[in-house]
Amino acid sequence: MALKSKSRYCAKDRIRELPVEVLRHILSFLPTKYAVRTSCLSSKWKNIWASVPILNFHHDYFSGDAGFSMFVERVLFMRDSSDIQRFSLCCRQIQDFSRVDGWIRTAIRRNVVELSISAIFDRLRIYELPKSLCICKSLMFLELLLNFTIKVPTSGCFPSLKYLCVMLFGMADKDSMNRLFSQCPVLEVLTIKTVSGIRHVVLDINISAPELKMLTIYLGRAGALHNLFVNAPKLENLNLCDSRLSNYIFENVKSLIKADIDLSDQFGIYDPGYVNRVTALLAGISHVKYLSAPSFEGCCLPAFDSLKHLELDLYDCNIFKSINELLKRSLNLEYLGANFNECIEEYLEHPWIQPNFVPNCLLSYLKTVSIRKFEGRQADMEVAKFLLKNSKVLNNITIATSDPQCAKKELYKEFCFLAISQLPIRVSPFASI
Known part of the structure; x- marks a missing residue:
């Protein structure tokens, strides 16, 4: 004891x-x-x-607005004179935004490096952020998840800001947004998100950032088709999630290394303007080296001369023929990954169209093929056989089945006779990959 x-x-x-x-x-x-x-x-x-150095104020830890506001003000009043590294504020309701304005100004005076303001509650009101935020020399990280406007000067704006995350609401001030996205001289990471309340509001977003390296755009299930212009000569990573695929124009993005395109509404192919929008998007990012995207049926594809790694999501057996065009225009492709997602019922029996030529990448460059969610349908089998038979430098192929009843040994036998000597073929359940 x-x-x-x-x-x-x-x-x-x-x-x-x-x-x-x-x-x-x-x-x-x-x-x-x-x-x-x-x-x-x-x-x-x-x-x-x-x-x-880090202040984290969250409304959920308090029983009411008055107690929360009083606590924030007391903490800021009783702090010593040391700098603030990170100031994070999350509140559901703000009755008097002038108090929040004062809190932000206090953080700025204490040379704040990271500032995060979240107040998602009143979509009918726009809050004006203090002008001193624009010229804060210490600020490197800014996250704004509220309806705001800010009077951005034409020069000397956000001199040190490298990371910016903005949530756009239905009442977003368009001019303010565009000035913000084009007046950050050293910005490297930009994230733009929308909420469901912006469903019927058309956004015109102009992004011009000379040092931007990573861009994430999440438009979710917005009903409107937005217009986005991007000029980013040093852009390396692009993450795009758009339910309908808005109008995108990419200019001067030849440094792009990786692009991840997620179109959550696969029935967008029935939109008469969809093909033109896809064509413009792909033309702008044609210099990409790593691409993850759905297959684009009926689109005018550019030449992907730099593409080494391609991940495809296939949602429709009729779309398999678009693989031919992608391979034809990806001359230096070394890796091909394909997810054979569930096909639309009316296309289940659609045949694979055998190409009348073998793409150059299969003859000289393609080394690895990974097929996931394989169900053994006739079209699936023909695609896999074509890749295996005609890929002359292929050294690894993986076929992952999505159907637990799928006979592994039978599939192995189907492909084995086409394999190059000692070529490793792995057939396994999808869950194990």
Whole structure:
């Protein structure tokens, strides 16, 4: 018993004897409400919270708006003069935005590096952010998840901002948005998201960022077709999720390495303007090296001379013929991955159209093929056989079945006679891949 008490005392002693800098670092991982509560532990802990570099205020930790606002103001008033590394504010309701304005200004005066403001509640009101935010020299990370406008100057704007994440609402100020997206001289990462309430609002977004390296656009299930223009000469990574595929114009993005295109509404192919929009999108990103996308039926495909890695989502047996065009225009392709998703019923029996030529990439470059969600339909089999038979430098092929009843041995026999000597063929359930 005495030993147990002694060990407990030693454990407490170790924490108490930690340097103040370490204790301050530990508290920075807690919501500010709980960091403040540590002041009652001992005299040593009394004022440590007042110099924690990270402030995290979340409305859910409070029973009402008044208590939340009062707590934020007391913390900012009682802090010491040290800088604020990160200021994060999340609240469901703000009755008086002038108070939030004051909190943001305080963070700016304390040379804030990362600022995150989230107030998703009133879509009929636009809040004007303080002008001092635009010229804050210390700010490198900015996340704005609220209906806002900001008077962006024509020069000297966001001199250090490298990461920007913006949530667009139905009442978003378009001019303000475009000035913001085009006046960040060192911006490297940009994320733009919309919410469901913007369903019938058409956005015209102009992004011009000379140092931008990563762009993520999430338009979700927005009903409107938006217009987006992107000029980013150093763009390397593009992530695009758009339910209907809006109008995209990419200019000067020859540095693009990886693009991930997710079209959640696969029935967009029945939209009469869909083909033109896809054609414009692909033309703008044709220099990409790694591409993940659905197959694009009926579109005018550009030459993908730099493409090395291609991941395709196939939703329709009738679309299999688009593989021919993609392979034809991807002269240097080394890896092909294909997800054979569930076909639309009316196309289940649609035959595979045998190409009248073998694409150059199969003869000289294609080394790896990975087929997932394979169900063994006739069209599926013909596609796989064509790739296996005509890929002259292929050294690895994986076929993952989505049907647990699919006979693994039978599939293996089907392909084995076409294999190049000692070519490894792996046939397995999809879940194991």
